[in-house]
Amino acid sequence: MQPCSREMQAMALQELQIAAHDDFFDQMLSSLPPSWPDLGNPKSPWDLAGKPQDDPAGEYPPYDESSLLASRLRQHQISGGGGSGGSPAEKSMGLHLAQHQQMMLAAGMGRSSPVGAGDGGLIPMPLSLGNGGSSDSRLLLDRSRDEVDAAFKPPNSTGSEGIYNGFSSGSAQRMAQAANQQHFQGSPVPSQSFGAAPPSSGNTTTQAAAAPPRQRVRARRGQATDPHSIAERLRRERIAERMKALQELVPNANKTDKASMLDEIIDYVKFLQLQVKVLSMSRLGGAAAVAPLVADVSSEAGRGGGGGSGGSDSLAVTEHQVAKLMEEDMGSAMQYLQGKGLCLMPISLASAISSATARTTSSLIPSSLNHINSNNNNGGVGAGINGGDGPSSPSMSVLTVQSAMGAGSDTMKDAASVSKP
Amino acid sequence: MHNNKCLKENPNPNPNQPLLAYHFIQALTRINLTAHTTTSTKQRSHIIKHAAYVSMAFAAGNKRTWTHAVLLHNRFPLKTRFHRLSGSRRSFIMSLSRNKKTHRHAHLLRSLVPGGHAMEFSSLLMETANYIQYLTAQVRLMQCIVEKFDMHV
Numbered sequence: 001m002q003p004c005s006r007e008m009q010a011m012a013l014q015e016l017q018i019a020a021h022d023d024f025f026d027q028m029l030s031s032l033p034p035s036w037p038d039l040g041n042p043k044s045p046w047d048l049a050g051k052p053q054d055d056p057a058g059e060y061p062p063y064d065e066s067s068l069l070a071s072r073l074r075q076h077q078i079s080g081g082g083g084s085g086g087s088p089a090e091k092s093m094g095l096h097l098a099q100h101q102q103m104m105l106a107a108g109m110g111r112s113s114p115v116g117a118g119d120g121g122l123i124p125m126p127l128s129l130g131n132g133g134s135s136d137s138r139l140l141l142d143r144s145r146d147e148v149d150a151a152f153k154p155p156n157s158t159g160s161e162g163i164y165n166g167f168s169s170g171s172a173q174r175m176a177q178a179a180n181q182q183h184f185q186g187s188p189v190p191s192q193s194f195g196a197a198p199p200s201s202g203n204t205t206t207q208a209a210a211a212p213p214r215q216r217v218r219a220r221r222g223q224a225t226d227p228h229s230i231a232e233r234l235r236r237e238r239i240a241e242r243m244k245a246l247q248e249l250v251p252n253a254n255k256t257d258k259a260s261m262l263d264e265i266i267d268y269v270k271f272l273q274l275q276v277k278v279l280s281m282s283r284l285g286g287a288a289a290v291a292p293l294v295a296d297v298s299s300e301a302g303r304g305g306g307g308g309s310g311g312s313d314s315l316a317v318t319e320h321q322v323a324k325l326m327e328e329d330m331g332s333a334m335q336y337l338q339g340k341g342l343c344l345m346p347i348s349l350a351s352a353i354s355s356a357t358a359r360t361t362s363s364l365i366p367s368s369l370n371h372i373n374s375n376n377n378n379g380g381v382g383a384g385i386n387g388g389d390g391p392s393s394p395s396m397s398v399l400t401v402q403s404a405m406g407a408g409s410d411t412m413k414d415a416a417s418v419s420k421p
Numbered sequence: 422m423h424n425n426k427c428l429k430e431n432p433n434p435n436p437n438q439p440l441l442a443y444h445f446i447q448a449l450t451r452i453n454l455t456a457h458t459t460t461s462t463k464q465r466s467h468i469i470k471h472a473a474y475v476s477m478a479f480a481a482g483n484k485r486t487w488t489h490a491v492l493l494h495n496r497f498p499l500k501t502r503f504h505r506l507s508g509s510r511r512s513f514i515m516s517l518s519r520n521k522k523t524h525r526h527a528h529l530l531r532s533l534v535p536g537g538h539a540m541e542f543s544s545l546l547m548e549t550a551n552y553i554q555y556l557t558a559q560v561r562l563m564q565c566i567v568e569k570f571d572m573h574v
Contacts, residue, residue: 235543242546249553262526265549269533272556279563280470318571340571 282339318342437480441555441562444476471495474535477559486544487552490536 243261247253250268255261318340325333337344452468478491523542530545531537534552537545 235541238543239546242543242550246546246550246553249550249557259522259526262523262530265553266526266529266533269530269549269553269556272553272560273533275560276473276556276563277466277470279560279567280473281466282567340567 438558438562441477441480441558444479445473445562448472448476473559473563477555481551481555485548485551486540487535487548494535
């Protein structure tokens with residue numbers, strides 16, 4: 001009689017586990033997170049759990065205990081999603097189960113079969129686990145209760161829905177019936193669900209839905225046999241660390257939200273591609289003179305502070321050029337500016353931007369100058385609005401072309417400024 | 422000071438700046454020699470942009486997916502070979518990312534980064550990081566060249 005029921009339970013449980021893979025897991029995982037507030041609730045189970053500690057524990061090797069623990073956890077979480085409502089009743093039943101289990105274990109103590117070893121390992125676990133033992137014992141109690149539910153469900157339901165339904169309704173009756181069989185469940189699945197505990201417990205940390213009123217153990221224990229949960233956990237960790245690496249690259253790294261960070265990354269990639277496009281347009285005039293530049297590039301590399309004065313000269317030259325061009329034709333002036341990666345803006349805006357950049361950090365600049373072409377790391381020239389933040393901070397130098405506006409076009413009545421971000 | 426900052430600064434060791442410069446300038450000289458005055462302005466800018474990406478991919482080496490995609494696209498401009506993920510794996514991954522927002526982001530990112538359609542999300546992020554590194558290096562290089570040219574005007 002007993003072996004038959006055990007096998008039945010084993011088969012049922014295996015079915016349960018097989019069925020519990022993909023969609024089920026999502027439901028399960030969504031309902032997992034944690035009953036941490038409940039950790040402190042039941043004092044009495046803890047007192048009752050004190051009793052099992054009296055049993056001789058040292059006979060059973062720890063790995064059996066952990067395998068049983070894993071199996072318990074797995075069944076626990078399989079049925080965990082269903083019953084947030086009936087928890088107080090369940091806890092009291094869990095106490096009964098623990099006592100009953102204890103009796104069964106005492107009966108099965110002498111057995112040398114893995115069933116007995118597995119079961120025997122369950123009770124002494126609070127002894128051996130030390131600090132984690134308290135939560136483990138509660139978990140054991142919960143598991144024992146859940147085992148009952150899990151044991152009872154397979155006869156009734158095949159799918160995940162059935163499990164939830166079965167769990168929430170009339171579990172009291174089933175507790176008594178399944179109490180006889182509950183301790184058999186641990187044996188058939190020790191090896192299979194050995195690793196189910198850590199991924200399940202690991203998954204509790206990743207999900208944040210409504211918490212069933214159970215206790216959860218977050219500690220990782222050994223390997224996980226369920227490939228999907230392992231893969232999912234690994235994948236999330238990898239994604240998180242890569243998002244962190246990306247955060248350092250993208251300038252506006254102050255976002256904590258993953259979605260906004262992704263938005264920022266996407267915008268930054270678009271911005272960089274746009275920069276390449278614009279700069280390639282500006283290269284048209286210079287393509288003719290590239291060859292002599294090859295020699296100059298190497299010579300410029302060694303030059304020291306000549307760039308600063310050269311910079312100011314080039315800006316002054318640019319200024320005059322733009323002024324001359326603007327007298328003739330606005331379009332060519334704009335084209336010339338665009339080729340240099342500069343833009344034309346009203347002085348009020350320029351002063352606003354420069355004062356803003358002087359006050360705030362450099363992180364403000366890329367976003368505000370997103371539509372302005374080049375993002376150059378310049379020394380402070382002209383208005384001298386250089387934050388001096390370091391090599392990577394862009395600074396602005398603002399030139400005003402007020403002198404040219406006297407003869408300027410109609411559209412630019414206001415004073416304009418040539419700003420080189 | 423511009424020149425120093427342009428050529429010297431490289432906080433992360435990954436983009437090899439001199440190599441980038443070498444490839445890009447080589448491409449530019451080649452363009453200058455071959456299609457000098459025959460092509461229109463728009464065509465030429467397109468060619469230069471293309472050359473920029475190709476030289477970037479050359480400098481980045483062969484280890485990255487996006488370099489493969491860029492160079493492949495360069496060789497066969499019309500041939501779009503979609504190495505999509507295999508069906509089961511893809512459905513598994515898509516079932517995991519049930520969040521619609523991340524999925525939209527992922528789709529956008531895949532369309533931006535070359536060769537992004539054939540990758541999972543985590544490797545896509547890695548590729549994006551590398552791509553951004555090389556893009557910034559390339560942009561800095563091009564800005565330096567533009568500046569140098571302007572100074573000689």
